[in-house]
Amino acid sequence: MSPRIDSPSTPADEELQQILADPEIPGFTMIAGAGSGKTTSLVKALHHVISTRGRQFLANRQQIACITYTEIARQEIEDDLANSPIAHVSTIHSFLWTLVEPFQGDIRRWLDKNGRAALAELEDRYANAGARTQPKTLEALKRRIERRRDGLARLDNVEKFKFGVATSYGEGIVGYADVLKMVPELILNKPLFGKLIARRYPLVFVDESQDTFKAVVACLRHVAVTQKGHFCLGFFGDPVQKIYSTGIGTIVPEDGWRRVEKPENFRSPLRVLAVINSIRAEADGLEQISGLPADLQRDGEVTYFVFPLAADRNALLKKAQTWLEQHSEINAWQREDETKTLVITHRMAAGRLGFQALYDAFHGTRLQEGFTEGSAWPLTPFLSTLLPLVQAANSNRAELLPRLRKSSPLLRPENVDETTVRPTLATLAAGVDELVKTVADGGPGSVRKALSVAHERSLVELDDRLLQVLAEDPPESEDDEEQMLTALMRCDVAELEGYARYIGNDSPYSTQQGVKGAEYKDVIVVLDDDEGRHFQFSYNKYLGLENLSKAEAARGADEETSVDRTRRLLYVCASRATRALAIVLYAADVDAATKAMQDLLPGAHQVSTEDLASVET
Numbered sequence: 158m159s160p161r162i163d164s165p166s167t168p169a170d171e172e173l174q175q176i177l178a179d180p181e182i183p184g185f186t187m188i189a190g191a192g193s194g195k196t197t198s199l200v201k202a203l204h205h206v207i208s209t210r211g212r213q214f215l216a217n218r219q220q221i222a223c224i225t226y227t228e229i230a231r232q233e234i235e236d237d238l239a240n241s242p243i244a245h246v247s248t249i250h251s252f253l254w255t256l257v258e259p260f261q262g263d264i265r266r267w268l269d270k271n272g273r274a275a276l277a278e279l280e281d282r283y284a285n286a287g288a289r290t291q292p293k294t295l296e297a298l299k300r301r302i303e304r305r306r307d308g309l310a311r312l313d314n315v316e317k318f319k320f321g322v323a324t325s326y327g328e329g330i331v332g333y334a335d336v337l338k339m340v341p342e343l344i345l346n347k348p349l350f351g352k353l354i355a356r357r358y359p360l361v362f363v364d365e366s367q368d369t370f371k372a373v374v375a376c377l378r379h380v381a382v383t384q385k386g387h388f389c390l391g392f393f394g395d396p397v398q399k400i401y402s403t404g405i406g407t408i409v410p411e412d413g414w415r416r417v418e419k420p421e422n423f424r425s426p427l428r429v430l431a432v433i434n435s436i437r438a439e440a441d442g443l444e445q446i447s448g449l450p451a452d453l454q455r456d457g458e459v460t461y462f463v464f465p466l467a468a469d470r471n472a473l474l475k476k477a478q479t480w481l482e483q484h485s486e487i488n489a490w491q492r493e494d495e496t497k498t499l500v501i502t503h504r505m506a507a508g509r510l511g512f513q514a515l516y517d518a519f520h521g522t523r524l525q526e527g528f529t530e531g532s533a534w535p536l537t538p539f540l541s542t543l544l545p546l547v548q549a550a551n552s553n554r555a556e557l558l559p560r561l562r563k564s565s566p567l568l569r570p571e572n573v574d575e576t577t578v579r580p581t582l583a584t585l586a587a588g589v590d591e592l593v594k595t596v597a598d599g600g601p602g603s604v605r606k607a608l609s610v611a612h613e614r615s616l617v618e619l620d621d622r623l624l625q626v627l628a629e630d631p632p633e634s635e636d637d638e639e640q641m642l643t644a645l646m647r648c649d650v651a652e653l654e655g656y657a658r659y660i661g662n663d664s665p666y667s668t669q670q671g672v673k674g675a676e677y678k679d680v681i682v683v684l685d686d687d688e689g690r691h692f693q694f695s696y697n698k699y700l701g702l703e704n705l706s707k708a709e710a711a712r713g714a715d716e717e718t719s720v721d722r723t724r725r726l727l728y729v730c731a732s733r734a735t736r737a738l739a740i741v742l743y744a745a746d747v748d749a750a751t752k753a754m755q756d757l758l759p760g761a762h763q764v765s766t767e768d769l770a771s772v773e774t
């Protein structure tokens with residue numbers, strides 16, 4: 158069994174079992190602080206239903222749906238439940254797609270209507286472009302109009318629509334953004350959808366509910382209200398851990414819903430708990446108590462550093478890490494794989510892991526999201542084939558052949574026979590050696606060189622769009638995808654290695670936004686607005702070291718500001734540590750910042766820049 162399922166039941170778990178056994182209760186919320194065991198309760202409740210009513214679900218061809226925020230969280234819950242066929246665990250987009258996929262006619266009609274509206278808007282912009290509009294902008298607009306027209310014309314030929322990252326009408330791919338718009342609209346407007354959802358998934362649990370899209374929450378609530386007696390909807394979340402602006406935050410229960418409370422914290426050692434309670438005080442004042450029995454409670458360690466802005470940030474961060482390693486009284490900070498450094502932006506991680514130019518190439522383009530998720534198509538050949546080939550060539554040549562079998566067109570069964578296989582393998586081996594050399598040499602433009610070698614030596618089959626940029630530099634363009642491809646080709650291939658480690662979660666860095674739900678033994682949170690350049694968050698404003706902008710100062714008490722968002726971000730980060738927490742702040746006025754940190758972090762130990770003078774890194 159999994160540690161989550163085995164963890165002791167709390168009164169909340171028992172209450173949840175009663176709720177799930179009562180068909181008259183259409184919904185519930187379990188809203189509680191960090192580390193209170195919400196996900197644990199969710200998994201225990203799923204396990205309970207599977208063990209007590211699993212057969213009935215199977216016989217009725219029903220499942221319990223559980224919606225998670227990330228793919229990692231999805232996988233963990235699946236593992237906890239030993240991949241039970243009764244639980245349908247998925248991320249939100251993929252769940253929405255499962256609901257709509259059987260309704261191919263509805264998908265086609267929705268795409269057609271939506272596509273025509275988008276086309277009309279583009280045509281309108283083109284027709285009304287002023288005399289000062291740059292010719293390049295007009296060109297790009299024209300290309301977009303042509304692509305839209307072409308996609309709409311090909312819509313009728315699509316046999317079956319599929320789900321993908323970005324919508325491509327002609328290829329029948331419905332992207333994330335469209336799924337998110339289409340499915341809630343269909344659920345709200347077509348009563349049959351609600352009925353079918355309740356019939357197929359009589360229980361739906363949503364984890365990290367605070368960051369769930371408002372439209373999704375609205376359509377699920379609609380099902381709960383209209384299908385009363387046949388459906389139960391449960392939200393597990395914490396409004397003070399809301400990170401994304403698209404998230405709903407607080408979920409107000411409908412009439413007849415139950416609120417399940419969880420006052421304990423099972424994750425944070427006592428000193429960390431005091432700090433997270435203090436950070437939370439100004440949000441909603443909720444104070445947690447440790448849920449662990451006295452003999453399992455630990456004090457933990459909280460340390461903070463305030464560094465001057467003008468100093469060498471990386472050098473000081475390194476010194477702080479060394480200081481922690483040398484001075485911990487509880488033997489924390491000794492191992493890289495137990496330490497996580499949380500930075501505010503991918504840009505910061507890119508700077509520290511050496512993929513700044515790659516980051517810049519994708520930043521601000523429509524592939525930015527795919528870049529941060531590791532799914533951007535131009536990088537796929539590197540991540541899935543070329544870098545693993547280089548790694549195999551360098552450390553385990555036995556892996557080369559199985560890899561080449563998957564990627565090289567020369568090794569497809571129809572292209573290989575007994576007489577050609579030897580020379581083909583020799584050609585491929587020489588190609589791999591050339592690729593290894595190109596990657597080892599690196600340098601500006603080596604991304605293009607590595608791709609050319611891979612293509613010419615038939616190590617991999619490349620997408621037409623990449624072949625086109627290899628053949629000729631795209632003309633100067635305002636199209637962000639074309640600009641990105643040009644910039645990408647100029648990058649050093651070494652950048653891709655740092656990037657691959659980062660997105661593979663194989664580096665000591667993560668972004669502060671990306672660690673929801675996770676926990677690590679030792680956590681360093683870096684507070685550095687200057688390097689972050691993130692307009693949504695500001696640690697200086699949060700700590701009172703900088704004034705709010707005029708617009709923010711004028712907001713009403715119930716409207717959120719960067720101070721609220723930053724408080725929540727810091728709360729999420731600080732509450733990830735299970736043993737030791739360190740906070741590193743870079744500030745213009747070190748004295749004022751130190752005072753603010755003292756007030757915010759009760760019982761924490763301050764280490765000054767002078768204390769670090771003797772530390773050698």
Ligand SMILES: Nc1ncnc2c1ncn2[C@@H]1O[C@H](COP(=O)(O)OP(=O)(O)OP(=O)(O)O)[C@@H](O)[C@H]1O
Binds near residue numbers: 166676
């Ligand atoms: N009933 C329990 N008894 C002992 N430990 C528990 C219990 N419930 C949860 N835990 C432990 O507490 C930690 C936090 O649990 P979990 O991740 O479920 O909390 P959460 O409320 O979902 O967290 P967060 O909102 O901060 O991401 C985990 O290490 C988990 O194993």
